[in-house]
Amino acid sequence: MLQRHSIRRYKDQPVSADDVKTILEAALLAPSSKSARPWQFVVVEDKDMLTRLADCKQFGTKPVSTAAFAVVVTVDPAKSDVYVEDATVAAIFMHLQAADLGLGSCWIQVRGRFAADGESSETVVRELLDIPEEMAVECIVTFGYIDEQRRPVDPEKLLWEKVHIGRW
Numbered sequence: 511m512l513q514r515h516s517i518r519r520y521k522d523q524p525v526s527a528d529d530v531k532t533i534l535e536a537a538l539l540a541p542s543s544k545s546a547r548p549w550q551f552v553v554v555e556d557k558d559m560l561t562r563l564a565d566c567k568q569f570g571t572k573p574v575s576t577a578a579f580a581v582v583v584t585v586d587p588a589k590s591d592v593y594v595e596d597a598t599v600a601a602i603f604m605h606l607q608a609a610d611l612g613l614g615s616c617w618i619q620v621r622g623r624f625a626a627d628g629e630s631s632e633t634v635v636r637e638l639l640d641i642p643e644e645m646a647v648e649c650i651v652t653f654g655y656i657d658e659q660r661r662p663v664d665p666e667k668l669l670w671e672k673v674h675i676g677r678w
């Protein structure tokens with residue numbers, strides 16, 4: 511956990527099929543409310559498609575175009591009343607699994623965001639990838655070999671004032 515960071519710069523190097531599979535396994539192993547597993551994932555490796563996905567919103571998508579691959583996290587709101595949480599846990603499981611494999615990854619928010627022309631980011635991603643209408647698009651998680659220096663977190667700087675013991 512101290513080593514984990516959001517990584518936004520990746521080497522121009524493919525990730526092995528075994529590591530891609532391990533990351534998807536992590537998503538499929540994620541807990542979900544009532545074990546509904548309402549999510550589905552779209553793995554994108556095609557560079558042209560990654561570049562097009564990067565246009566799904568105006569800012570904060572730079573990692574998408576340079577990633578070795580990305581996983582689009584979609585979820586069916588009809589299958590869970592807490593679908594955002596279910597999708598979030600699966601995305602974070604992949605992010606943590608990537609860190610454990612020595613890979614970099616970054617969450618790119620899609621739900622509630624908009625493209626430069628005002629179109630919702632969800633619609634842009636859905637149309638590019640033929641995602642069915644009933645599926646909500648939560649986020650894109652980008653992956654690749656790390657090409658930036660990030661210092662480990664200093665445990666002395668954790669915000670312990672946010673923790674209340676016994677009562678607020």
Ligand SMILES: Cc1cc2nc3c(=O)[nH]c(=O)nc-3n(C[C@H](O)[C@H](O)[C@H](O)COP(=O)(O)O)c2cc1C
Pocket residue numbers: 514515516517518569570571573616617618619
């Ligand atoms: C819900 C959520 C949405 C995020 N959206 C984006 C995003 O759209 N683009 C991006 O570059 N990083 C995004 N991030 C990554 C955060 O910016 C990052 O986690 C934060 O700056 C802390 O840095 P760290 O992950 O290295 O600790 C998102 C993270 C979360 C949890």
